[in-house]
Structure formats: structure tokens, C-alpha cells
Amino acid sequence: MINRKKILPYLLVSPYILHFLLFVSFPVAFSIILTFHKWNIISPMEYSGISNYIQLFNDKTFFKSIGNTLIFLVIHIPLQITIALFLAEILNQKIKLRGVFRGAFFLPVIVSGVVVTILWQQLYGFDTGLLNRIFTGIGLDKIGWLIDPKIAMPSIALMATWKNVGLYIVLFLVGLQTVPPQFYEAADLEGASHLQKFFKITLPMINPTIFMVVILSTIGGFSLFIEPYIMTGGGPLNSTVSAVLYIYKQGFFYYHMGYAATLGLFFALIILAVVVIQKKFIETEN
Amino acid sequence: MKKLKTILFYFALAVSALLFVYPFYWMLMGSFAPENEIGSLTFLPNSVTLSSYSQMLDKIPIGGAFINSIIVASSITIGVLIFGSMIGYALSKLQFRGRDLIFYIIIFTMTLPFQITLIPQYIIMVKLGWIDTYLALIVPYLINALSIIMFRQYFKSIPDSLIDAARIDGCNEMQIIFRILWPNSLPAIITIGIITFMASWNEVLWPLIVIRDESLMTMPQLVTLFAVGGRAESQLGVKLASAVMLALPIVVAYLFFQKYFIQSMASAGIKE
Secondary structure (H helix, E strand, O other), X not given: OHHHHHHHHHHHHHHHHHXXXXXXXXXXXXXXXXXXXXXXXXXXXXXXXXXXXXXXHOOHHHHHHHHHHHHHHHHHHHHHHHHHHHHHHHHOOOOOOHHHHHHHHHHHHHOOHHHHHHHHHHHOOXXXXXXXXXXXXXXXXXXXXXXXXXXXXXXXXHHHHHHHHHHHHHHHHHHHHOOOHHHHHHHHHOOOOHHHHHHHHHHHHXXXXXXXXXXXHHHHHHOOOHHHHHHOOOOOOOOOOOHHHHHHHHHHOOOOHHHHHHHHHHHHHHHHHHHHHHHHHHHHHO | OHHHHHHHHHHHHHXXXXXXXXXXXXXXXXXXXXXXXXXXXXXXXXXXXXXXXXXXXXXXOHHHHHHHHHHHHHHHHHHHHHXXXXXXXXXXXXXXXXXXXXXXXXXXXXXXXXXXXXXXXXXXXXXXXXXXXXXXXXXXXXXXXXXXXXXXXXXXXXXXXXXXXXXHOOOOHHHHXXXXXXXXXXXXXXHHHHHHHHHHHHOOHXXXXXXXXXXXXXXXXXXXXXXXXXXXXXXXXXXXXXXXXXXXXXHHHHHHHHHHHXXXXXXXXXXX
């Protein structure tokens, strides 16, 4: 009886331990071994020393894919925070139909990224896409949303912002609700303007939410895959190859398992470094 | 003057809300429009046709993919709820050696980027012979670190006296979890259920890697391959029709349970 009681907790957590061994710790260890091998899965694994690492450091496309991912983040994150904060601030006022508006902004969040990408691929069409039709309608030039190498990645970042911003509006709304109303009342007594209240009270108070949004969208942005996979296949001129798309191509298109594992490991270390730096920055800020 | 300001305010708000809804409306109309009208479509097509849908149904087994997605997403959700609550219960209410260690390992694995395990996990699937089976789609997702943490946190708020009383009444640990804790944890179960179902319904990278057999593909995977492969023959209408089919189940669920969707995804975002 006493024995059963001692074993029981371990029985309960055993599924986790099995999962951790098979799907987390073994893959991590195995991926490190893989980086020293060449392997196409079919023929036997072949030891190749550090040649995968040498190849990586000479791989212009891989560094371009990391650069592309960073371009995506640099556009996506500030745009998303600005729009989400603006709309959350509006929805936080005493307005009618708040639930309806919130529900509308949130709609793209729940829909699959595949749907959103297929849809925006049409909207971004050069000749008959809705956006260019609107642009020519008001006398502007057509934009090569997905065919101009300089614009394609920003276009994808814009679409991703449209898809995700609803979630961040809701997160900011939660954050805004934590600001004590007395702060605003006191500011009103001193005759502060809307903008003053926003920059002096709201912004400092919801700093933690902003940092959370930055980290969440950084991790999300580093996983960018399906949008360029469907929309552009990585083109034009590799301008939209994201790091995950490039790893996917190396692994499952060319079957360079060892090299793809090397890219995955290297990229994961970059992600961890960026997130750790962001968290350190946050800790010193607060 | 004040009234005019209010009207302008609501007008601007309505316009910005429409920016998020109108593209979906356009997609729906585009899927019903004849192919040659999509390029000029703004609000309503001149004539309505189901030809995009019938062509799509001829080309891809979308019905089978729908069933595959239901099977996969439901199995994962049920598994995550059962295993998550078992592990969360042990971590929050039982005393045993190594408990804190397991908790910190779970926290640590949450920060591990999936990019590092993607390739070796695929190789594990190959070695287990799970490629082109439901097992590859389901088993790796049955345990989810975030859900364990959320269950642990929620169970901590349930008083020990409730559990002790059940034990005195002769409940075993499984009965305590599923008969005593579950009915008292509905908010946690709804939140974890919704985010897990949504995430597995929308997952597409992993199915692309482990499923090649068209009859086993999930909906987003099938629609993705249809859109990027040559089979849509660059017809916009059939692509839009397939996207509508993919969006429909979740959007319908969203219309009924909007509040739960928004609350669940927000609280998951905050916990992560």
C-alpha cells in the first residue's frame, strides 16, 4: 500500500517522461550528432567532420534567409504594436458594440494561415489584384507586392500583421484594464490632454504587455514558413526565403538531413540568443 | 459638434473593422463568381456559379481531409486534456522526489525552439515506421508543456480539503482527477481544449513533412499542396473555394463561441 502510494506520482508523470525522452532530449542529442554527418536517410550515415559547419558559414542563401526573417520582424513587430495599441486604446473607451468590433478584429486570428495566405495572394495580384485595382482607381501606380524583391517581404509582414493584430489588441485590452482609473482621474483634474495621458500613464503602465507582445511575435516571426511557402515559394530572387523555409527545403526537398539539422541547430541558437537578450533587456528596464 | 464627432468616430471604427472582415467576404464571393469575373470583383459577382466548388471536389479529396483533420485534432485535444491533467495534478497536489526537477524541465522545454528538433523528429517517425500514418500526426502532440503548466496552476487554486474528502470517500487518484477536479476546472479545460484544437487544426508544417499519402492528409495540408502545386491550374476560383472550405468549420465555431475563443487565446498568450 505504501509502495503504491510512492509509485503513483511517477506513474502519473510517466507519459511526460516518455515524451520528453523520445521527442525532446533524444532529438536534441541526435541533431548534434547529425551535424557531423551527411545523410539522405536511404543510404547509411556518413561521418563528415565539420564540413556541414563549413558549408553553413559559406551558405549565402542561409544568411539571406536569416536576414529576410529579420526584415520581417523589424517591419512586423513595430507595425503590430502600434496598430494593436491604437485599436485597443479605442476599444477601451466607453463605446457601443465593443464586442462586435473586437470580434471583427479577432476574426483573422482564428482562421488558418493557409486561408489568409491564399486570400492575400489574390489581393496582392499585380494585374487584377484588389489592392492594385484600388491603387489605379485613385490614380496611383501599381505596386509589385509579391514580384518586386524589395517589396515582397514587407508585403508578407503586412499580411502577417493583419492576421495577428487581433490577438494583440485583446492582450493590450487586458493590460489596459490593469491601469487604475484613479490615475486618469487625477490627470483629468490637472487638465492633461488625451495624448499626455497616453504617454505619461498608459504607456509606462502597460510596458510589461508590450514586452510580452515583442517576445511572442519574435518567436512567431522566427517560425515564418507557410506564408512564403504558398505565396512566393521564397522568390523573387530569394527575397522571401525564411530560415524555416530554407531548412525545410534542405531537409525535405534535397534530403540533406545532416546539413538541415546543422541549419536547425544554428538557427535555434540564434533564436535563443535573441529571446534571452530581449528578456535581459526587459529585466533591466523594469 | 459633439454629435458629429461621435458619428465620425464610429465611422472610422467601422471602416477599420471592415478592413478585417471584408477580405473574407471577398473570398467567399470570389469562390462563387465565374472565373473571368474574379479579376474585377469588388462586392457582388454578376452571376453566381458553383463550378469552382465542383471542380475542386473533382480534383482533391477535401471531404476525406476534413475527416482526417477532425480525427487528428480531436485525438490530440482529448490526449492533451487527459495527460495534461494527470501530470498537472501530480505536480500540484502530490509530494514526490524529483517533482521540482520535472517542473523545471517542462519550463525549459517550452523555451526550446522547434527548429532544432524538426529534422530528428522526422527521422524518428521514419524509424518507427509512422510516416503516412495517423500516429505521426497525433502521438508527438499528445503531451503539451503549456497545458501541463496551466492545469498545474489551476489545480493549485482548488483546496486540498476537497481532495482529502474524496479520498476518505474511497476515490482513487484517477477518480479524483476526472470526477472531482475536472468538474471544478471547466474554465481551464475550455481554454486548453480550444487552443489545442485550434493549434492542431491549423498545423501545416508537420503534416507536410510526415504525410505523403493524399488520403491521409489534413485539410490545411491538402489545401496548401493544392494551392502551390499545379493542380489548381492557376484558376483563382478553385483556390478560393478550397480556402473557404478550410476556413468554414473554425469560423462557424467562432461565430457561436466567440467569447471563449478570444478569452482562451488571450490567456494562453499571457501564460506563454
